[in-house]
Amino acid sequence: MFESIEEVRERLAGQDYVCDRRLATVVYLAVKLDKPVLIEGPAGVGKTELAKSLAGAAGRSLIRLQCYEGLDEAKALYEWEYGKQLLYTQVLREKIGEVLGPTEGLREAAATLREQEDVFFSENFLVERPILQAITSETPPVLLLDEIDRADEEFEAFLLEFLSDYQVSIPEIGTVQAEHAPVVILTSNRTRELSEALKRRCLHLQLDYPSPEFELEIVRLKAPGIGEALANELVETIQDMRTLDLRKSPSIGETLDWARSLVVLGAPNLDKDLIEETLSVIIKYDRDAEKVLAHVGASPRRKDLGQRDPTGENPHEAMYEMHRSTHKHTH
Amino acid sequence: MDTVVNDFVQVLRRHQVMVSPAESLDALYALEQTGVGEREVVRDTLRTTLVKNSEDIETFDRLFDLYFSLRPTAEKRTAKLDVHDHDHDHGEPTSMEFGEEAEGEAPDSEEHSHEENENTEFRRHFDEGKMRPSENIHGETDKMRLSMFSQELLLNRKPGALDQALQRITHQLKLRRARGMFSPGDLVTHGDGGQELPLDVSAADFQGLVDHLHDLDVDESLIRQLEEQSEEILRGLPQLIEQMVERQKQLEKKQDDSALMRRSLRKIFDYSPAEQRETEAAIRRIARQIHGAKTRRLKQDRTGHISVPHTLRRNVRYEGIPFNPVLRRHHEKRPRVVMLCDVSMSTRNMSRFWLHMVYQMQSLFSKVRTFVFVADVAEVTQFFEESSMDRAVDQVFSGRVLDADVNSDFGKAAEQFRNEYLPSLNHRTTLVVLGDGRNNGKEPNVEALEDITHHVRQTIWITPEPKWGWILGSCDMPLYEPLCDRVEVVRSVDQLAGVAEELVKSRF
Numbered sequence: 001m002f003e004s005i006e007e008v009r010e011r012l013a014g015q016d017y018v019c020d021r022r023l024a025t026v027v028y029l030a031v032k033l034d035k036p037v038l039i040e041g042p043a044g045v046g047k048t049e050l051a052k053s054l055a056g057a058a059g060r061s062l063i064r065l066q067c068y069e070g071l072d073e074a075k076a077l078y079e080w081e082y083g084k085q086l087l088y089t090q091v092l093r094e095k096i097g098e099v100l101g102p103t104e105g106l107r108e109a110a111a112t113l114r115e116q117e118d119v120f121f122s123e124n125f126l127v128e129r130p131i132l133q134a135i136t137s138e139t140p141p142v143l144l145l146d147e148i149d150r151a152d153e154e155f156e157a158f159l160l161e162f163l164s165d166y167q168v169s170i171p172e173i174g175t176v177q178a179e180h181a182p183v184v185i186l187t188s189n190r191t192r193e194l195s196e197a198l199k200r201r202c203l204h205l206q207l208d209y210p211s212p213e214f215e216l217e218i219v220r221l222k223a224p225g226i227g228e229a230l231a232n233e234l235v236e237t238i239q240d241m242r243t244l245d246l247r248k249s250p251s252i253g254e255t256l257d258w259a260r261s262l263v264v265l266g267a268p269n270l271d272k273d274l275i276e277e278t279l280s281v282i283i284k285y286d287r288d289a290e291k292v293l294a295h296v297g298a299s300p301r302r303k304d305l306g307q308r309d310p311t312g313e314n315p316h317e318a319m320y321e322m323h324r325s326t327h328k329h330t331h
Numbered sequence: 332m333d334t335v336v337n338d339f340v341q342v343l344r345r346h347q348v349m350v351s352p353a354e355s356l357d358a359l360y361a362l363e364q365t366g367v368g369e370r371e372v373v374r375d376t377l378r379t380t381l382v383k384n385s386e387d388i389e390t391f392d393r394l395f396d397l398y399f400s401l402r403p404t405a406e407k408r409t410a411k412l413d414v415h416d417h418d419h420d421h422g423e424p425t426s427m428e429f430g431e432e433a434e435g436e437a438p439d440s441e442e443h444s445h446e447e448n449e450n451t452e453f454r455r456h457f458d459e460g461k462m463r464p465s466e467n468i469h470g471e472t473d474k475m476r477l478s479m480f481s482q483e484l485l486l487n488r489k490p491g492a493l494d495q496a497l498q499r500i501t502h503q504l505k506l507r508r509a510r511g512m513f514s515p516g517d518l519v520t521h522g523d524g525g526q527e528l529p530l531d532v533s534a535a536d537f538q539g540l541v542d543h544l545h546d547l548d549v550d551e552s553l554i555r556q557l558e559e560q561s562e563e564i565l566r567g568l569p570q571l572i573e574q575m576v577e578r579q580k581q582l583e584k585k586q587d588d589s590a591l592m593r594r595s596l597r598k599i600f601d602y603s604p605a606e607q608r609e610t611e612a613a614i615r616r617i618a619r620q621i622h623g624a625k626t627r628r629l630k631q632d633r634t635g636h637i638s639v640p641h642t643l644r645r646n647v648r649y650e651g652i653p654f655n656p657v658l659r660r661h662h663e664k665r666p667r668v669v670m671l672c673d674v675s676m677s678t679r680n681m682s683r684f685w686l687h688m689v690y691q692m693q694s695l696f697s698k699v700r701t702f703v704f705v706a707d708v709a710e711v712t713q714f715f716e717e718s719s720m721d722r723a724v725d726q727v728f729s730g731r732v733l734d735a736d737v738n739s740d741f742g743k744a745a746e747q748f749r750n751e752y753l754p755s756l757n758h759r760t761t762l763v764v765l766g767d768g769r770n771n772g773k774e775p776n777v778e779a780l781e782d783i784t785h786h787v788r789q790t791i792w793i794t795p796e797p798k799w800g801w802i803l804g805s806c807d808m809p810l811y812e813p814l815c816d817r818v819e820v821v822r823s824v825d826q827l828a829g830v831a832e833e834l835v836k837s838r839f
Contacts, residue, residue, distance in 0.1 A: 029365065029376060033357065033360055082656045083654075086653045090652050191716075196349070200354060203380060204379055204382060247717060
């Protein structure tokens with residue numbers, strides 16, 4: 001698929017994905033060694049985007065599995081289509097009668113039936129979920145297991161067999177092995193630690209916010225029409241903000257949103273007022289906004305960003321905050 | 332090449348970066364793919380295959396720089412050799428590498444193990460030396476450092492050949508050294524003692540090496556290369572030995588500077604990776620008990636196993652044709668853990684461990700709410716969710732969430748908790764209290780805790796003090812104990828693992 005690390009870089013750049021040598025090396029190795037890649041890093045640094053661009057660059061289809069709590073093998077690997085099985089047994093009732101007609105006694109009938117039973121446990125009645133799809137696909141696709149940290153621990157265990165051998169064992173049929181290994185990319189936001197077993201099977205890549213040069217390049221590429229001066233100022237400001245102790249640092253996605261908004265506004269360059277007016281694009285929490293404004297020197301002004309931080313003084317507020325942010329507790 | 336990678340993996344392991352054999356194999360395969368031409372590519376390759384925890388990346392980078400960088404340092408080469416020899420003679424623990432290599436061998440074969448070690452070490456320096464001219468010409472230090480790999484690769488095409496040849500050089504050196512050993516003071520007093528070593532090997536022995544290589548039918552060009560660079564190698568040998576010793580020492584001892592640079596508080600909470608892993612394992616086990624247990628009852632769902640009785644019943648209207656299957660599955664109990672952690676002065680030394688435990692709990696399981704208390708209660712769930720361990724702990728003690736310097740008052744804290752957070756508890760909640768139950772003579776307020784325990788499924792109290800200590804001073808543990816389902820004494824990771832074990836047993 002790729003012949004050199006440089007080629008990976010070029011082809012990804014062809015998909016408007018700017019990456020450094022480190023990332024290209026990992027992708028190249030993943031393809032060459034047929035190993036899954038586990039990408040960890042904060043939200044919005046282009047983890048998911050990498051999988052999409054890679055699929056584009058390699059001219060392969062992308063199969064995406066968004067992980068969530070409670071995701072099980074029936075949703076990720078395969079499932080039997082019970083309804084169809086039952087329907088077939090009913091439709092084929094007469095035929096079954098015919099087959100069993102000449103038999104004598106129950107024992108023989110059962111034996112005859114047993115010979116036929118794999119008809120009902122064949123691939124015909126199997127609903128392929130993303131992972132099985134990736135294995136059986138004619139051309140090996142790029143499989144993206146997004147936000148694997150959201151899935152339960154047990155789900156990681158389901159994945160182990162697939163990740164190490166690119167196969168899935170279905171008790172009724174046997175083992176389905178991929179003829180050509182798919183490129184597998186797992187992403188994690190590190191909301192929890194993944195198991196060692198999973199990590200061991202993957203190449204590991206830690207993605208962080210990009211360097212100013214890379215970010216500038218990304219902005220130029222993804223927000224065409226932005227002036228050189230503005231782009232420079234914008235990236236500088238964003239990089240500066242990331243050094244602050246914010247609840248949610250602005251990600252690349254937000255940088256791009258900001259760049260595009262500024263292009264729409266037709267701003268020639270960035271000044272304090274403009275930052276203040278457009279801050280809601282990049283900063284999503286009230287308290288963060290105050291910090292940023294204090295930092296850039298503009299007067300902090302209350303803004304309604306639709307969300308408020310709990311101050312800890314009011315229990316109802318805290319409860320509301322908990323409920324809103326996590327939906328963990330029902331009362 | 333595999334020796335180099337293996338050796339490097341050993342170094343990583345010694346610095347508590349867990350690398351499985353499968354991973355070092357991956358690294359070898361990966362290097363085959365990327366080649367070893369560029370230092371940064373090799374670094375990226377090794378990092379992606381060997382390092383799986385982002386905390387370890389820093390360690391890896393440091394060790395990588397250290398391991399794969401031998402630059403000639405002209406100054407400061409007095410008495411270094413002595414240190415080396417000293418370690419050799421007495422088997423000091425600082426020279427772990429030697430100790431390890433000698434492992435499993437008879438004590439009297441120590442000499443032999445030295446030789447082996449020396450051999451691999453020398454191969455590295457030897458190769459290193461070969462590339463030195465190119466450094467002088469182009470001034471590209473990076474290229475030079477990487478040479479090790481490319482040379483290894485080159486040499487590996489004739490496995491064994493150069494090994495043997497080098498063994499001979501090493502052997503010569505060893506003889507010299509062995510003689511020196513009888514008078515250990517020698518090398519210190521005579522500053523040029525080190526130089527004497529390689530000069531002795533030079534002319535005749537090197538010719539011997541070249542002949543030897545000819546005998547072994549090695550690639551002509553390789554030999555020519557060796558010949559050309561032989562002078563360089565020999566001239567550089569004393570420095571190389573010294574650097575080797577220096578580097579060895581650096582690799583052996585852990586760098587503390589980074590820890591020192593951290594703020595003092597953070598340093599207290601500095602957990603070794605091994606401890607971290609142990610805690611994590613123990614907590615995973617504990618949490619599996621309080622959490623995730625499947626209900627016995629089956630509920631209808633869109634997925635699950637087919638239920639024959641239900642299917643038959645539902646399909647009576649289709650003349651018993653099972654047209655509409657009923658699927659059922661076990662539903663998981665919604666796990667709810669509420670942690671109440673004492674961060675007062677009296678338990679400050681334990682807080683490090685507890686907060687770590689809390690952090691682990693929260694990072695592993697999503698349904699955990701955490702409160703800290705001294706005299707007031709404050710919820711800190713978010714800190715642990717959003718920040719790193721260190722920052723979360725900083726925030727807890729920053730004084731912004733609560734006054735951490737007053738005397739602890741569990742009675743008041745329980746009262747406050749009851750008033751504010753009772754609705755968030757229910758019959759599926761497990762309450763974990765981390766505290767010593769010392770109220771400094773204040774009202775124990777047993778009713779408040781009783782009220783709370785009535786609202787939860789079970790209460791586990793984890794205290795650092797053993798039971799006999801409760802009667803001393805103003806400890807209200809005897810009052811609280813009957814209200815709790817379990818009271819566990821946990822002071823260390825070991826004990827935590829013990830509790831995990833207990834909980835597992837109690838279930839079956």
